[in-house]
Amino acid sequence: MNIPVILIEMAVFAVMFTVMCFKTTGGNNTTQVHNYPPDIQEEYFKTHERIPTAPLSKRVIVTKTVALLVFAVILVIMALLGGAETFIQGFLFAFGMMAWIGAYDTFFIDWVLFANMKRFRLEGTEHLDKAYHQKWFHLKGMLFPGLLFALIPSAIVGLIVMLIQN
Numbered sequence: 001m002n003i004p005v006i007l008i009e010m011a012v013f014a015v016m017f018t019v020m021c022f023k024t025t026g027g028n029n030t031t032q033v034h035n036y037p038p039d040i041q042e043e044y045f046k047t048h049e050r051i052p053t054a055p056l057s058k059r060v061i062v063t064k065t066v067a068l069l070v071f072a073v074i075l076v077i078m079a080l081l082g083g084a085e086t087f088i089q090g091f092l093f094a095f096g097m098m099a100w101i102g103a104y105d106t107f108f109i110d111w112v113l114f115a116n117m118k119r120f121r122l123e124g125t126e127h128l129d130k131a132y133h134q135k136w137f138h139l140k141g142m143l144f145p146g147l148l149f150a151l152i153p154s155a156i157v158g159l160i161v162m163l164i165q166n
Helices: 003-024 038-047 058-081 087-116 135-165
Strands: none
Touching: 003 058, 003 087, 058 087, 058 135, 087 135
């Protein structure tokens, strides 16, 4: 595995993830409303049409499936560029990247940007400062189901790397 390439990929992955967060979060954009704390969702839906946000709702399952497939494709390309040649290398690479992006998302996007930038506030919830600063909500989301969820694209990446390299 090529460590300098992997470090560059980590930075690129963080930039791509940040752009995705900015494009799909805040104002009237409900693409990621299911990722907001429940009290923010409740306040938002007092003045906006309610959409499904339950973890097993069709809308959330479709959103997460699309994200899973997009992440898997990106991670396969990154794993191959990083020098992965076996299932284990592909799996560990992908899981490491997912853990990295989960930590980046929690500790920077959620705790710093999401909590402090008005741009991430859903319309009508701008006054809920305390709710936007819920560190435990975001940490729980990263640890479970976040790291559990990371096993799926990691296994897919490992399998594809193994098939491509054999």
